Amino acid sequence: MPIFADISEDTLCISPESIEKLITKKTKAIMPVHIAGQPADMDRIMELAAKYNLKVIEDAAQAWSAKWRDKGVGVIGDIGEFSFQASKNLNAGEGGVLLTDNAELAEAARSYTNCGRGKGKGWYEHYILAGNYRMTEFQAALLIVQLDRFEGLEEKRRENAEYLDEKLSQIDGIKTLKTDSRVTKRPYHIYIFKYLEDKFCGIPRELFLKALEAEGIPCRPGYPFPLYENPLFQKKGKGPGFCPLSCPYYGNEIDFSGASCPVTERISKREAVWLRQEMLLGTKEDMDDIVGAIKKIKENAEGLRV
Numbered sequence: 092m093p094i095f096a097d098i099s100e101d102t103l104c105i106s107p108e109s110i111e112k113l114i115t116k117k118t119k120a121i122m123p124v125h126i127a128g129q130p131a132d133m134d135r136i137m138e139l140a141a142k143y144n145l146k147v148i149e150d151a152a153q154a155w156s157a158k159w160r161d162k163g164v165g166v167i168g169d170i171g172e173f174s175f176q177a178s179k180n181l182n183a184g185e186g187g188v189l190l191t192d193n194a195e196l197a198e199a200a201r202s203y204t205n206c207g208r209g210k211g212k213g214w215y216e217h218y219i220l221a222g223n224y225r226m227t228e229f230q231a232a233l234l235i236v237q238l239d240r241f242e243g244l245e246e247k248r249r250e251n252a253e254y255l256d257e258k259l260s261q262i263d264g265i266k267t268l269k270t271d272s273r274v275t276k277r278p279y280h281i282y283i284f285k286y287l288e289d290k291f292c293g294i295p296r297e298l299f300l301k302a303l304e305a306e307g308i309p310c311r312p313g314y315p316f317p318l319y320e321n322p323l324f325q326k327k328g329k330g331p332g333f334c335p336l337s338c339p340y341y342g343n344e345i346d347f348s349g350a351s352c353p354v355t356e357r358i359s360k361r362e363a364v365w366l367r368q369e370m371l372l373g374t375k376e377d378m379d380d381i382v383g384a385i386k387k388i389k390e391n392a393e394g395l396r397v
């Protein structure tokens with residue numbers, strides 16, 4: 092049963108203060124997401140895990156190669172996972188890896204990805220209810236060749252992201268994110284900045300995004316609302332994919348309609364602007380185009396007001 096903690100204003104990663112307030116006797120694990128490539132505060136999270144005897148599952152889907160105090164994310168907690176889905180920095184269309192140094196968990200994970208088969212057991216013997224999440228060798232081959240050029244692409248993205256940070260932070264009404272000083276390697280998946288409508292004559296983010304698209308800059312609002320507002324968590328899940336067998340929420344009494352993460356709500360619904368990672372592979376002139384388009388909107392905001 093997931094319980095939703097709020098995020099930190101400056102990094103958009105899970106807030107340790109918010110986590111601690113939500114811990115109860117029933118809490119089993121903390122699941123930080125290293126969002127957009129930015130590691131969550133793993134010092135505080137591991138401290139909380141030790142204090143309350145909890146497991147830590149790192150969602151590093153967006154953070155391949157990120158380092159927290161020189162340690163790679165995904166190997167700090169009990170389990171770490173990475174995604175190779177089509178949008179990710181390292182991708183094979185679909186797929187992912189799970190890392191753990193716990194042999195028992197590793198075996199369970201292998202069984203879950205392989206229709207519940209047992210280690211060293213027969214192909215037609217199934218021990219747990221599971222699906223086929225196997226990645227193919229073809230996908231692995233695609234990934235292996237990408238490893239060679241990953242560093243170079245990653246540096247390019249970082250260089251451009253840092254350039255955008257410098258230029259965009261000079262625009263009143265655009266807030267760039269901070270990188271925690273304990274982050275020793277910061278890859279960029281999505282480039283996220285905050286848009287403050289008050290400084291743009293009150294034009295809502297959706298209109299700002301439309302104007303930015305009209306200037307030829309692809310952009311997105313990102314996650315449209317906090318996870319707990321998903322139909323699944325509001326007990327409105329009925330469509331295809333809502334499987335009572337594998338879904339622990341089915342028929343559950345817990346009601347998420349009271350969940351409240353004010354920072355997540357404000358940022359997801361009003362402030363966040365996403366630029367996809369491919370855009371950070373452009374030239375410096377491309378970055379100047381992004382900055383120029385935002386400045387143009389700012390200068391003409393009055394005229395965009397409805």
Ligand SMILES: *Cc1c(COP(=O)(O)O)cnc(C)c1O
Nearest residue numbers: 124150152153174175176186187
């Ligand atoms: C992409 C992503 C996932 C899901 O990865 P899949 O490989 O599509 O299952 C999970 N968490 C985050 C933060 C992601 O960005």
